[in-house]
Amino acid sequence: LAKTTQPISMDSYEGQEVNITCSHNNIATNDYITWYQQFPSQGPRFIIQGYKTKVTNEVASLFIPADRKSSTLSLPRVSLSDTAVYYCLVGALNQAGTALIFGKGTTLSVSS
Amino acid sequence: DSGVTQTPKHLITATGQRVTLRCSPRSGDLSVYWYQQSLDQGLQFLIQYYNGEERAKGNILERFSAQQFPDLHSELNLSSLELGDSALYFCASSGPLAGFSQETQYFGPGTRLLVL
Numbered sequence: 001l002a003k004t005t006q007p008i009s010m011d012s013y014e015g016q017e018v019n020i021t022c023s024h025n026n027i028a029t030n031d032y033i034t035w036y037q038q039f040p041s042q043g044p045r046f047i048i049q050g051y052k053t054k055v056t057n058e059v060a061s062l063f064i065p066a067d068r069k070s071s072t073l074s075l076p077r078v079s080l081s082d083t084a085v086y087y088c089l090v091g092a093l094n095q096a097g098t099a100l101i102f103g104k105g106t107t108l109s110v111s112s
Numbered sequence: 113d114s115g116v117t118q119t120p121k122h123l124i125t126a127t128g129q130r131v132t133l134r135c136s137p138r139s140g141d142l143s144v145y146w147y148q149q150s151l152d153q154g155l156q157f158l159i160q161y162y163n164g165e166e167r168a169k170g171n172i173l174e175r176f177s178a179q180q181f182p183d184l185h186s187e188l189n190l191s192s193l194e195l196g197d198s199a200l201y202f203c204a205s206s207g208p209l210a211g212f213s214q215e216t217q218y219f220g221p222g223t224r225l226l227v228l
Contacts, residue, residue, distance in 0.1 A: 034216075043114065043202045043219025044155070087155075100145075100217060102155040 004088045009107045018075045020106050022088030025069050033064060033071045036087045038105070044087060048073070075108075083110045115139065116220035118203050124226045130191040133223045137184055137205030143167070144186040145206070145217060146178055150199035161186055162207075193227045200224050 005023040012018045024033070032051050036044040048055055050062040050071070061074040075082055085105040115138035125131055137144050146158040148171075157170035161180035172178075175193075180186040190197060201224075204217040 038155075041200065041222070041224070043116075043204065043222055044217075045114070045219065046216045049216070100157065102147075102157075104154055 004090055004103055006086075006088050006103065006106045008104060009109065011109050011111065012078055014079055014110060014112050015077050018078050018082070018108060018110075020073045020075075020086055020088075020108070021070055022073070023070045024088070024090045027068050027090055031068075031090045033062065033068075034089045034091075035060070035062065035073045036089065036100075036102075038085045038087065044102070047086075078108075078110045080110050080112060082108060084108060114218040114220060116203060116205050116218050118201075118220040118223050120223060121221065122224050122226075124228065125193060126228055127193055127195060129193050129227075130189065131193065131225065133188040133190070133201050133203075133225075135186045135188070135203030135205075135220060137186070137203075137207075138218055141205035141207035141218070142184065143206045143215075144180055144184070145204040146172075146186070146188050147202040147204065147219075148199050149202060149222075150196075153199075155202075158188070190225070195227050198225055198227045 034049040035047040037047050038044040048060050048062045050064055052064050055062045063072045085107050087102050087105040089100055117136045119134045142163045145160045147155050149155045158172040159178050160168040164180050175191050178188045200222045202219050202222045204219045206215040206217045
């Protein structure tokens, strides 16, 4: 599985847009990029997944440049409730038998 | 609510004891994954089952074992417990396809184990 690197922590204020970048220089052709969110003492929750260019859902956007060596999770107008740990994962959809490898994640702290 | 249930929510036991954690996957999901999360180790994958058969193993200790039953619920057995086994244990499920790693995994609320 491709190794990912993301900032350990980020701070923001309510109403701001937050962009968390993840580096995955060794991403393989078949790899997808997935982001999970985890609140304290809760299980991680799927946010968004993409392969290239841009993906948007009701929660976030995911920007992936053409070389796919990095990706950026964008959270529009964050609120206090967005304070959580965000994990970037890279892996292949057809890589059967390989479970998710979570790194340290990025701890996002949103203040008022 | 992810649709994945785990019991019990909390468990306090003593060193040397054995406990069983239970997980019921989302309806229709065939894959079950177990993860351990401790303060110093982060979220660690333990083991995956797909439709009753072991699919992948991670950093699971020999003192730990798991199984998935015909009704697809899974149990994680932890024996000869040590202080260091104190952690949050999460179960996740995915499917109903072949349990590929990048399928969305739905996590349960976890079982908090405290070994005294």
